[in-house]
Amino acid sequence: MIEARGVCLKYPNGTMALKNIELTIEPGELVYITGPSGSGKTSLLKLFMGVEFPTAGSLNVLGHHISKGQASGIRSLRRMIGPVFQDFRLIKGRTALENVMLGMRFLDTTPGLIRENARHALEKVGLEQKMLSLVEHMSWGECQRVAIARAVAREPALIIADEPTGNLDKDNAVNILELLKSFGDANRAVIITTHATHLIEGERHARHIRINNGTISQE
Ligand SMILES: Nc1ncnc2c1ncn2[C@@H]1O[C@H](COP(=O)(O)OP(=O)(O)O)[C@@H](O)[C@H]1O
Numbered sequence: 001m002i003e004a005r006g007v008c009l010k011y012p013n014g015t016m017a018l019k020n021i022e023l024t025i026e027p028g029e030l031v032y033i034t035g036p037s038g039s040g041k042t043s044l045l046k047l048f049m050g051v052e053f054p055t056a057g058s059l060n061v062l063g064h065h066i067s068k069g070q071a072s073g074i075r076s077l078r079r080m081i082g083p084v085f086q087d088f089r090l091i092k093g094r095t096a097l098e099n100v101m102l103g104m105r106f107l108d109t110t111p112g113l114i115r116e117n118a119r120h121a122l123e124k125v126g127l128e129q130k131m132l133s134l135v136e137h138m139s140w141g142e143c144q145r146v147a148i149a150r151a152v153a154r155e156p157a158l159i160i161a162d163e164p165t166g167n168l169d170k171d172n173a174v175n176i177l178e179l180l181k182s183f184g185d186a187n188r189a190v191i192i193t194t195h196a197t198h199l200i201e202g203e204r205h206a207r208h209i210r211i212n213n214g215t216i217s218q219e
């Protein structure tokens with residue numbers, strides 16, 4: 001579902017954020033990407049979502065060739081991905097339920113089904129009591145769960161979470177990873193970046209890719 005061959009990303013200011021990335025990710029995989037701050041984790045996720053484009057090499061995600069000038073292909077690709085951004089990107093002035101439903105507005109389904117699936121996703125992340133709360137009245141951890149519900153509600157083929165363990169203590173970090181993992185299945189891959197390597201050591205059934213200074217240093 002992801003195939004990267006010799007992928008490089010050089011930002012306009014000259015920063016070489018990623019160098020010669022070779023990577024294949026299959027459906028059903030759980031993949032952790034770790035590496036120090038500035039190593040290129042977020043940049044790699046941006047390539048997977050078609051937010052940035054390789055400046056060398058070739059990248060295919062869910063059957064879409066990621067390159068400039070593929071705008072309509074990239075739009076349909078993004079509908080197949082459930083992203084959990086580091087800063088959540090929820091819409092203020094809207095309830096948790098509305099935020100999740102807004103994340104599904106491009107789907108080819110009825111408003112009734114959108115509402116039903118959104119409610120179901122919020123139940124799965126443990127927010128059944130908070131569906132009608134405005135997001136600005138919710139705690140950081142609750143907002144994170146809204147963001148996860150929004151990502152999974154569209155039944156994406158690929159779930160991508162950038163540093164979901166960010167400012168969480170160990171117990172909560174483990175809980176969030178468990179929650180994200182629970183949405184993986186045979187047809188779906190889950191990719192999680194984290195710099196908290198200690199949380200995922202000894203984790204079975206997961207792939208661990210270490211990235212350093214823009215290159216995959218260990219797998
Ligand atoms: N939009 C950008 N323009 C220029 N350089 C960037 C941009 N975004 C990230 N970088 C640089 O690319 C490198 C990788 O950053 P990033 O992918 O955010 O790393 P990480 O997520 O692992 O902390 C860093 O040197 C960072 O400063």
Ligand SMILES: [Mg+2]
Binds near residue numbers: 041
């Ligand atoms: Mg980052």
